Amino acid sequence: MASPLDAAPAWRGPYRSYDIVKEVAICIAVVAALATLLTILFSSPDERPSTIAQWARVQPVDFLTTATAELDGSSDTAGYGPPYNHAATGQVIGPVQLQSWLGVSHPIDTAADYVLAPLATIPNDPLLRAQIARYLAASPAQRRAWTDAYTTALGRATAHGTAVLVSPAGAGPVAPMMASLLSLAQAGGLDGALLTSRQFYQTDYTKPLLFMADGSLLSDRAQAQHLLGEQWGMMNETGSYPGQVWLWLYTFWYQIKPFSTSDNADALVWALMMALSLAFVCIPFIPGVRSIPRWIPLYRLIWREHYRAQAS
Amino acid sequence: MSIGEAPRDRSWTARLRTRAEHALPPEKLLPDRQPAYVASWIYVFGALTIAALVCLVASGMVLGLKGPAWWHVTGIGRFFNGVHLWSVEIFFFTMVVHLWGKFWMGAWRGGRSLTWVAGAVTFLISIAAAFTGYLSQQNFDAQWISTQAKDGLNSVGIGAFFNVTNFGQMYTFHVILLPVAVVLLTAWHVLLVRRNGVVPPYVRALADERAVGEERA
Numbered sequence: 001m002a003s004p005l006d007a008a009p010a011w012r013g014p015y016r017s018y019d020i021v022k023e024v025a026i027c028i029a030v031v032a033a034l035a036t037l038l039t040i041l042f043s044s045p046d047e048r049p050s051t052i053a054q055w056a057r058v059q060p061v062d063f064l065t066t067a068t069a070e071l072d073g074s075s076d077t078a079g080y081g082p083p084y085n086h087a088a089t090g091q092v093i094g095p096v097q098l099q100s101w102l103g104v105s106h107p108i109d110t111a112a113d114y115v116l117a118p119l120a121t122i123p124n125d126p127l128l129r130a131q132i133a134r135y136l137a138a139s140p141a142q143r144r145a146w147t148d149a150y151t152t153a154l155g156r157a158t159a160h161g162t163a164v165l166v167s168p169a170g171a172g173p174v175a176p177m178m179a180s181l182l183s184l185a186q187a188g189g190l191d192g193a194l195l196t197s198r199q200f201y202q203t204d205y206t207k208p209l210l211f212m213a214d215g216s217l218l219s220d221r222a223q224a225q226h227l228l229g230e231q232w233g234m235m236n237e238t239g240s241y242p243g244q245v246w247l248w249l250y251t252f253w254y255q256i257k258p259f260s261t262s263d264n265a266d267a268l269v270w271a272l273m274m275a276l277s278l279a280f281v282c283i284p285f286i287p288g289v290r291s292i293p294r295w296i297p298l299y300r301l302i303w304r305e306h307y308r309a310q311a312s
Numbered sequence: 313m314s315i316g317e318a319p320r321d322r323s324w325t326a327r328l329r330t331r332a333e334h335a336l337p338p339e340k341l342l343p344d345r346q347p348a349y350v351a352s353w354i355y356v357f358g359a360l361t362i363a364a365l366v367c368l369v370a371s372g373m374v375l376g377l378k379g380p381a382w383w384h385v386t387g388i389g390r391f392f393n394g395v396h397l398w399s400v401e402i403f404f405f406t407m408v409v410h411l412w413g414k415f416w417m418g419a420w421r422g423g424r425s426l427t428w429v430a431g432a433v434t435f436l437i438s439i440a441a442a443f444t445g446y447l448s449q450q451n452f453d454a455q456w457i458s459t460q461a462k463d464g465l466n467s468v469g470i471g472a473f474f475n476v477t478n479f480g481q482m483y484t485f486h487v488i489l490l491p492v493a494v495v496l497l498t499a500w501h502v503l504l505v506r507r508n509g510v511v512p513p514y515v516r517a518l519a520d521e522r523a524v525g526e527e528r529a
Contacts, residue, residue: 008422011347011512018346027356027363031402035367038401039394046384046393047452083472091467102472203480205458210477213459222456233460238453241397244446246404246439266467274468281432284420293418294514302417303513306349 006291045239047225052194052208055217056185060164063185064178065154066215070110071174072147075214078110084210085109091267098267106206114211118193119180128180131173138172146172162186229254249273340506350510357410358505364403365498369491371396376487380450400442407435419511427508430501437497441490447482458482 056063069075073087081088083105090099119132135143149170157166164182168175184190194208212218222228225238235251237243253259253269262268284290293299300307374392375383383389411431420428443461447454458476465471475481 006418006421007515008418008424008512009515010422011349011509014348015345016348016351018343018350020343023356023359024362027359028366031360031363031367031399032395035364035371035395035398035402038398039391042394042398043390044394044397045451045453046390046449049450049452049455082469083466083475093468098469099467101469105472106475203483204475204478206475206477209455209459212455218456218459221452225452225456227453227456227460229460238451242401244442246408246442264467266464270464270468277436281429281436283415283432284425284428290418290420293416296416297514298416299418299514302352302354302413303349305351306513309348 006294042241045237045241047221047238050212050217050221051188052185052191052212053188055212055215056182056190057162059215059217059220060159060162060182060186061154061157062216064157064164064166064182065151066211067115067178067181068147068151068154068174069214070114070211071116071177072144072151073111075110077108077210077214091264093264093267093271108207108210113194113207115177115181118184118190119177121189121193122180122184125180128176131176135173135177142172145170146174150174150178249276335507336503340509341503343506347510347512349513354409354413355510357406357413360406361403361410362498362502364399364406365494368396368399368403369495371399372487372491380448380483384450400445404438404442407438411435417511418514421511422508424504424508424511427501427504430497430504434494434497434501437490437493441486441494444482444486444490447476448479448486450479454479 052063066075070078073079077084079087081090082100082103085104085108089097092099116132116136119128122128135146138146149172150166150168153166153168153171153175154164157164159165166175181190184193191208194211195202195205219228223231225236227233227236227238232248232251233254235244235247250269250273253272254265259265259269279286279289371392375389375396378389383393414428414431443457446457447461461476462471465474465476474485
């Protein structure tokens, strides 16, 4: 039951004239003018998006390393779990596994989707087809040995422009497969191949975005634009714009323990924010919290003229 | 019933009209007077929030009518995107000031709990609306935000049906579903304010002021 001190009896005192339509009209004019002025002064940010072709040209070694990880199933996406695959159970909140409750709704087979299927679209290359057939016919252990050897070789590789100098000893068919994939990507073919894998019209960028996110290009650009998680992440905007500052509390939890060091940080932060959001909505019904404004009487400032008039 | 007497209408329409007229008579819906205590700049921030909502919806409609890629390639498109962006920033700034003001007034008192709930839910839905806007930008910011935000949404199962890397789905949420929700919730919030009136001051403070006055006397 609410305290009688929180009561708000119907007002029986004096009234003053008020023009609600005029107030709203003036407010619209003021806000429109302010937004226009800010636009003239600061415009809006628009950093061009990254493409897989750009990634393959600017960071060819990183592209090849990521593509090899997609092929052998060691990339972040390959081991992600729901909603992309069954490689892991995902994050948990105590005994609750919300991440897996709706299963795999956006299936991604990283080897097939990012490497094998795009390579299969390259026409008139019987040597490449033979290498793919050799790879597919090999045992899982043999495939792993090839991809491990190629990944090791990439660690010593150097890029000269868009070309990569690598000594892929023991990499078997993986080396020529990846060389072909790099050429396809640098020509822009992989951007199209990942987008049009189902139909002509396409709005779902899940596959190319996750592929790029497994590499370094996006995170390198994000770091330069102060967008990484430890830089308060996505609440920031590219450039010096205010961004989504209203997400400060959500982003704040990622900066402190135990969230900053937990493998279940996302699930824990989301659970906490959902609980806080519910409490925020229910403030009028929470004893104690609903009385805070009475205990810390800032309302005296808001209604100072009223109290002054009443007291006199 | 005699000749010339109108039959007592028990239709749903008549009942709804009667109920609406009873809850919100014209003088409540469009008031030309307010209690004397409504005399602070803090009260303006509610109207400013609605004004910002009008500006961002109007600029968003221009952007939507020309398509999501228009603002990247034309100067006038970039201008309207700027107005849209800054209207959103003003919208959240004024809404947060309005929200804090209402909190310190204890604006839920006197049977106004639902007014607070409607406003608070509007704030949360607005965050989702703005978030999908950032995902619909078709630039690097949208790429980065989507690849980062997916982990949080996936971790609690929401990502299975709300895929932040699906531009088409996010654009639909941003230009139709969430704006309609924000506008309807705002309308509901305003109607509740008009029906219940602005919360009066705490009575305890008045008693304290009188006590201080008596001591001085």
